[in-house]
Amino acid sequence: MTEEEYTIALQNLDNSNIEDHRKDYDLYVCDKCREFKITTCDNKGYAPMLFQCDHCSFGIMRYKRTTKHVKPTVVLSHWRRPTYKEFCEMSPRLQQQVLEGLLILD
Numbered sequence: 001m002t003e004e005e006y007t008i009a010l011q012n013l014d015n016s017n018i019e020d021h022r023k024d025y026d027l028y029v030c031d032k033c034r035e036f037k038i039t040t041c042d043n044k045g046y047a048p049m050l051f052q053c054d055h056c057s058f059g060i061m062r063y064k065r066t067t068k069h070v071k072p073t074v075v076l077s078h079w080r081r082p083t084y085k086e087f088c089e090m091s092p093r094l095q096q097q098v099l100e101g102l103l104i105l106d
């Protein structure tokens with residue numbers, strides 16, 4: 001897939017009626033170190049239910065719940081579309097998920 005084709009595929013996603021969580025705040029908690037993250041989506045699409053904890057690096061951050069409001073002082077992590085370079089480095093399976101709306105953590 002060329003960069004131009006990738007750009008067009010993402011534009012088509014934006015114009016489709018896929019999930020849109022840009023106004024949601026999701027809480028994830030690590031099952032080992034109990035560190036947490038509050039995330040929001042910068043693009044339409046969906047975020048994974050779990051991912052490797054980048055605090056202790058061996059635990060799993062698991063999705064707990066969604067809220068519509070957070071305190072202004074909360075530090076947010078952002079889900080976004082992969083760049084073309086990031087997309088090219090992914091496995092075919094992951095690339096397919098990205099083309100269906102999967103977002104990655106910034």
Ligand SMILES: [Zn+2]
Binds near residue numbers: 030031054055056059
């Ligand atoms: Zn952890």
